[in-house]
Amino acid sequence: MPPAVSVVIPALNEAESIGQVVSEMPWHLIAECIVVDNGSTDATATIAQAAGARVIQSPRGYGAACKAGSEAALPTSTILVYMDGDGSDIVADLFRLVAPIEANEADFVLGSRIRGTREPGSMLHSQIFAGHLVGALLRVFQGVNYTDMGPFRAIRRTSLEGLHMSELTYGWNLEMQIRAAQCKLRIREIPVNYRRRIGGTSKVSGDLWASVKAAVRIIEVLLRTGLARYPEPDPDCENR
Ligand SMILES: Nc1nc2c(ncn2[C@@H]2O[C@H](COP(=O)(O)OP(=O)(O)OP(=O)(O)O)[C@@H](O)[C@H]2O)c(=O)[nH]1
Ligand SMILES: [Mg+2]
Numbered sequence: 001m002p003p004a005v006s007v008v009i010p011a012l013n014e015a016e017s018i019g020q021v022v023s024e025m026p027w028h029l030i031a032e033c034i035v036v037d038n039g040s041t042d043a044t045a046t047i048a049q050a051a052g053a054r055v056i057q058s059p060r061g062y063g064a065a066c067k068a069g070s071e072a073a074l075p076t077s078t079i080l081v082y083m084d085g086d087g088s089d090i091v092a093d094l095f096r097l098v099a100p101i102e103a104n105e106a107d108f109v110l111g112s113r114i115r116g117t118r119e120p121g122s123m124l125h126s127q128i129f130a131g132h133l134v135g136a137l138l139r140v141f142q143g144v145n146y147t148d149m150g151p152f153r154a155i156r157r158t159s160l161e162g163l164h165m166s167e168l169t170y171g172w173n174l175e176m177q178i179r180a181a182q183c184k185l186r187i188r189e190i191p192v193n194y195r196r197r198i199g200g201t202s203k204v205s206g207d208l209w210a211s212v213k214a215a216v217r218i219i220e221v222l223l224r225t226g227l228a229r230y231p232e233p234d235p236d237c238e239n240r
Helices: 018-022 044-051 061-072 091-104 125-142 157-163 171-181 209-225
Strands: 005-010 034-035 054-057 079-082 108-112 153-156 187-191
Touching: 005 018, 005 061, 005 157, 018 034, 018 044, 034 044, 034 061, 034 153, 044 054, 054 061, 061 079, 079 157, 091 108, 091 153, 091 187, 108 171, 125 153, 125 171, 153 157, 153 171, 157 171, 171 209
Parallel strands: 005 034, 005 079, 034 054, 108 187
Antiparallel strands: 079 153, 108 153
């Protein structure tokens, strides 16, 4: 069977790293790599394309980029993988994220950087604390065990479509995790390794104002969707 995995990489001004990330893709395991740009002012798009990615444009925002990439995936792709374009996620971990879905043992597999090995300085203490805090809240309210809101993750495409995601900013990752729990997907969290970005500038954690905005979005998603209890699958869920 041909590979049925589409890798989606949101990338904004990542010319220093995107070429390496795309060229490290395990092409024999995936159908395509989609780099979702929105108005990079550097050579992100041309470098990504030269390295073998399909480049698409999306409205501004991390979640908007993930959504656009999901919708643009080949119709034959049944699994979607998300990762960052700055080289922080380790491409070699991709297979371990996808394998439980291919084996039909899980619908959603989250890579936890907190449970994996991190290069010093790759995550702020505040990010680690937020991962644990959100994990504790979701354990109480959703009965699910997460330790991170990391970007590297895989989900069955039909499951994602059934979640009816609406978040278009940095709350996208958390909304997926909450909705996956509410929709009673089979969830697995596995350790992934993580390193510092290999070049370029941070759009989130290394920028104070962006970090504040991201934190506000995460709290907003948590309050809007995460603190409602769902003992039964949310009736709005489809394709479990
Ligand atoms: N298309 C698109 N990609 C984005 C946008 N914002 C961030 N990204 C990408 O999303 C990924 C995560 O952003 P980062 O800047 O690495 O955020 P971070 O990991 O918190 O920060 P670092 O610790 O510096 O790596 C990167 O691949 C960015 O290029 C956006 O508005 N549009
Ligand atoms: Mg990063």
